[in-house]
Amino acid sequence: MDSQLQDYDPINGLKPSENCAVIGIYGNEPVFLKIYTALRTLQHRGQEASGVAIFDGNKINALKVDGLVYEGFRPFIEKDSVPKGSIGIGHNRYSTAGMKNITGAGPFLIYTAMGDMAISHNGEITNYESIRDDLKEKGVPFITKTDTEVMLNLIARYIRQRGIKAGIRQAMETLQGSYSAVLMVQDRMYAIRDPMGFRPLVMGRVGNDIIISSESSAIDVLGGEVIRDVQPGEVLEVYNGDVNTLFTVRAHRISHCMFEYVYFARPDSVIDGIEVYNSRYNLGVNLARESPVEADVVIPVPDSGRTQALSYARELKMEYSEGLFKNRYSERTFIMPGDKERDTAVKLKLNPIKSVVQGKRIVLVDDSIVRGTTMRRIVTLLRNFGAKEIHVRIASPKIIAPCYFGVDMKTRDQFVALNRSDEEVSKEVGADSLAYLSIDGLIRSIGLQKKSLCLGCLTGEYPIKVNGEKEDVQTTLEF
Ligand code: SF4
Structure with missing residues (x-):
């Protein structure tokens, strides 16, 4: 296409x-x-x-x-x-x-x-x-x-x-x-x-x-x-x-898809006995426990990082603020040919709130990073509005492998975290620091057993045989 x-x-x-x-x-x-x-x-x-x-x-x-x-x-x-x-x-x-x-x-x-x-x-x-x-x-x-x-x-x-x-x-x-x-x-x-x-x-x-x-x-x-x-x-x-x-x-x-809890499903849905909001709240709590940072304010990337940012801030008794305004009327657009146009598209959708951002050490929380391009634009936007420090915290583990089970992540070359350390990803998006939630932290947050979850895009090992990929366990169906 x-x-x-x-x-x-x-x-x-x-x-x-x-x-x-x-x-x-x-x-x-x-x-x-x-x-x-x-x-x-x-x-x-x-x-x-x-x-x-x-x-x-x-x-x-x-x-x-x-x-x-x-x-x-x-x-x-x-x-x-x-x-x-x-x-x-x-x-x-x-x-x-x-x-x-x-x-x-x-x-x-x-x-x-x-x-x-x-x-x-x-x-x-x-x-x-x-x-x-x-x-x-x-x-x-x-x-x-x-x-x-x-x-x-x-x-x-x-x-x-x-x-x-x-x-x-x-x-x-x-x-x-x-x-x-x-x-x-x-x-x-x-x-x-x-x-x-x-x-x-x-x-x-x-x-x-x-x-x-x-x-x-x-x-x-x-x-x-x-x-x-x-x-x-x-x-x-x-x-x-x-x-x-x-x-x-x-x-x-x-093999329930962990991404339903991290991002896809509505927070007011209950999936396989687990309330999605509760999982998302726990993701922020565990992220805070694993990767605290000294800063002035915690702000979410709206809307995907909102719940996780709130619980991150509460867990560390930090200030939580909406530092990015999201224009809910901004329509879906086409991919813009140049960087300038793409930056405008991000600004059309998101604009920093100066009093929250200027001169502040910010913890910026989002649910996940795939390519890192959007995060880089948001970090740049916050810096342009005078943010003093930007510490990115991601409320899920690194995505390093494709999904074959219904999610549009098909090629390895799109993943910013593949073969990069956290420091390298941080540099790539222009942040002062960056940390992901661990896989154990994710599993604890969702509240299902590891053996009940698909973690394929996080581990590169899949719950069923996929050509050219590793299988995490031998699976046989009983008919
Ligand atoms: S590979 Fe990732 S996105 Fe795909 S089903 Fe498994 S957990 Fe979900």
């Missing part, structure tokens, strides 16, 4: 990006607006495109739009030309595999002899190319290059051969990687979570409706009640208002 045209957010665009939110609602009354509200709640998980697919009593109809949920769907809501029906799924897309336009957006819909099937998927299927080649040889046509289209066609093929239960199970034996998905087969709905549980998936009730969601916050916003997480490897069937576990595929270990 032409890098000049790539979407770029001056603050968050250079952070790792999540790929997608999924929603499924099985109700008794028109469901579009509920799915729309849930997708708006989960907008942070993908801003490229959104889609909704709804069963109208006879067939499944889909509507996909570019850009933000509110902007994309509004004209259709105003004209009352949205899909009708009481059972539906939704999707927000950030692409990590395949195309970056509306054609690659979910939900994917196919018409089969067993009825219409639609799927919303969050994650990344690591072996989708070989499955696609195999299916192509068998005559299955593909419209996109996405892993989700491959997943849906594989499931459809196995369902046709073996029925729904055995078909989904067979597909899960074939699929590798991460997937939290909601599948519709006509008026039946299925929640499917991969056996390692990389990405979150939760179930709840809103009145008489059953809701499946990437995050619990969407259920809260709809005024519902969270029932429980869909367990790793579990397949739930929702039909006629009932929810039942169809089967569970067990792996020898769980």
Whole structure:
């Protein structure tokens, strides 16, 4: 893709990006607006495109739009030309595999002899190319290059051969990687979570409706009640208002993505029994214990470092201040060709508050650093406003390796921390000092056991086999 045209957010665009939110609602009354509200709640998980697919009593109809949920769907809501029906799924897309336009957006819909099937998927299927080649040889046509289209066609093929239960199970034996998905087969709905549980998936009730969601916050916003997480490897069937576990595929270990707690998920979500806000608060506390520094004020990089900066300051009994104003109306822009334009883009989004910054020794807290370019610009900005010292504290460990499970960090050369000491990274971003949280500190902060977490991008050792990479443990699935 032409890098000049790539979407770029001056603050968050250079952070790792999540790929997608999924929603499924099985109700008794028109469901579009509920799915729309849930997708708006989960907008942070993908801003490229959104889609909704709804069963109208006879067939499944889909509507996909570019850009933000509110902007994309509004004209259709105003004209009352949205899909009708009481059972539906939704999707927000950030692409990590395949195309970056509306054609690659979910939900994917196919018409089969067993009825219409639609799927919303969050994650990344690591072996989708070989499955696609195999299916192509068998005559299955593909419209996109996405892993989700491959997943849906594989499931459809196995369902046709073996029925729904055995078909989904067979597909899960074939699929590798991460997937939290909601599948519709006509008026039946299925929640499917991969056996390692990389990405979150939760179930709840809103009145008489059953809701499946990437995050619990969407259920809260709809005024519902969270029932429980869909367990790793579990397949739930929702039909006629009932929810039942169809089967569970067990792996020898769980592998929840640590980045959900560090950055991706909303702080008001509870994922696999852990409140994200609480984890983020602990990240700041442990960072303070591991890397205190004498300074006048602690300021966050908004919004990603806010909770961690607050707890860092509280733990060390230091002053906490909002030293950077974030312009919430600054739109996503394109990558600017020159340094000057890029600096302007950062300033448009962030501006220092002079009285907080001038003449001060500052601790600048953020959740993570990938490339270091944004941090360098923020440090420069603070220096230009008269900061005396800038000590960068990062509330997660160094990212040194790619992600293969649904996060947009694909190449090693982008990581500023790879083969650099903390001092070298500090110099690179222009700070007076820089420190990361340790991996032990991260694990303590999240509150899950090490063996339940994926730490692949921090250690370079992955929970499942990835070509050319080290595996952290031998993992076998039990079917
Ligand atoms: S490699 Fe990193 S970003 Fe990817 S799933 Fe594992 S912890 Fe998450």
